[in-house]
Amino acid sequence: MINRRIKGNALIESIVGVGIVFVPLVLFAADLAVMFHAAHANEEFAEQLARLCSTLPDQANAIQACSDVIRQYRLPSNISKLECSNLVFDAGAQEVSLTTSMVVAMPVPFPGYERVTVSANVKQPIVSLPVPR
Numbered sequence: 001m002i003n004r005r006i007k008g009n010a011l012i013e014s015i016v017g018v019g020i021v022f023v024p025l026v027l028f029a030a031d032l033a034v035m036f037h038a039a040h041a042n043e044e045f046a047e048q049l050a051r052l053c054s055t056l057p058d059q060a061n062a063i064q065a066c067s068d069v070i071r072q073y074r075l076p077s078n079i080s081k082l083e084c085s086n087l088v089f090d091a092g093a094q095e096v097s098l099t100t101s102m103v104v105a106m107p108v109p110f111p112g113y114e115r116v117t118v119s120a121n122v123k124q125p126i127v128s129l130p131v132p133r
Helices: 002-054 059-072
Strands: 079-090 095-105 115-125
Touching (some): 002 059, 002 079, 002 095, 002 115, 059 079
Antiparallel strands (some): 079 095, 095 115
């Protein structure tokens, strides 16, 4: 009877021990998945903005188009901020470069990581200007 009780206690202790280690790892993996998804979405958003800007005639129109797109963009519930910065419309180099950043709320906030900022820097060739001869 005593031997049986010891085996039962060992089984319960093993299950609790695995749970204590496994549950935080799963929660951390959920945070990582959200962060990688947000980084990918931000990269795609930056590429689309740069492509849009590359079809416009000058930097003023590109800045206005970016602010219009960001203003009309419907943010997911876990993204609190989306901004475009460092937009450079370089007609001499025939390229547009910009930086976008998103502030993402983590689904399972660990201390110090309640919100994470993901950024993307992209360049696209300008297609709206004629090629110099």
